[in-house]
Amino acid sequence: MNIYVDFDDCLCETARYFSRLVAQMFGVDVPYEKIKYFNLQKSFCLPDDKYDELMIEGHTPGALLSYEETPGAVETINSWLDEGHDVKIITGRPSGVYDASRQWLDEHGLERVPLYCLNKYGRENFIKGSTFGLELEDYYKMHFDYAVEDSPLAFKFFDHLPDLKVMVFDRPWNKDCEFPGPDYKRCIDWKMIREIVG
Known part of the structure; x- marks a missing residue:
């Protein structure tokens, strides 16, 4: 096969990580269970600049290795x-x-x-x-x-x-x-x- x-x-568990990260970085409280969209920018209601910051931080080697x-x-x-x-x-x-x-x-x-x-x-x-x-x-x-x-x-x-x-x-x-x-x-x-x- x-x-x-x-x-x-x-x-x-990527989304669980980002749910915690967005709370730490921006005080946005969206628990994992409440993530409605695959598009995290939409789920977290972030403007472009903050979403870009979140993605950069969440894709550092240290972050990726911690998932x-x-x-x-x-x-x-x-x-x-x-x-x-x-x-x-x-x-x-x-x-x-x-x-x-x-x-x-x-x-x-x-x-x-x-x-x-x-x-x-x-x-x-x-x-x-x-x-x-x-x-x-x-x-x-x-x-x-x-x-x-x-x-x-x-x-x-x-x-x-x-x-x-x-x-x-x-x-x-x-x-x-x-x-x-x-x-x-x-x-x-x-x-x-x-x-x-x-």
């Missing part, structure tokens, strides 16, 4: 690798934070898994020509049987895979979204994800 796994809020693992993620992915499945972590993080992201994976026992920074959101700070930077045209040549994703904004990147089974990691910002089809299933934890893949 070929398995796509998103990084933030699937492997690690907590989502329970069960590492164990499940390593079990898939042991069973011979091909797993790729494909993130929308800018490629400038690749090194810290790679270090987080290695420190959490996921050194066997390749990491790609896919330009999902048209950001300008992607590093062209790197071994880990993935443009959409190259991504669309890949095949996956299963995907683990939390962001409704990323669902459109699965349209080229009509047989893909998408396991939507249950998060506050996807509670009310409509899934594109019957092959999308809400999963409350990694145990449920592991049972679906088998």
Whole structure:
């Protein structure tokens, strides 16, 4: 099996971190459970300048390395690798934070898994020509049987895979979204994800 796994809020608790960080930096009190939108600027009601400050602070190496693992993620992915499945972590993080992201994976026992920074959101700070930077045209040549994703904004990147089974990691910002089809299933934890893949 070929398995796509998103990084933030699937492997690690990114939004929980940002909920605490925005409170520390700007006194904005939006508990994790109240984050309504994948777009954190909208969820936290921040002007552009403060949102930029928040993103810069939250993407420093020290911050990225402090993100907590989502329970069960590492164990499940390593079990898939042991069973011979091909797993790729494909993130929308800018490629400038690749090194810290790679270090987080290695420190959490996921050194066997390749990491790609896919330009999902048209950001300008992607590093062209790197071994880990993935443009959409190259991504669309890949095949996956299963995907683990939390962001409704990323669902459109699965349209080229009509047989893909998408396991939507249950998060506050996807509670009310409509899934594109019957092959999308809400999963409350990694145990449920592991049972679906088998």
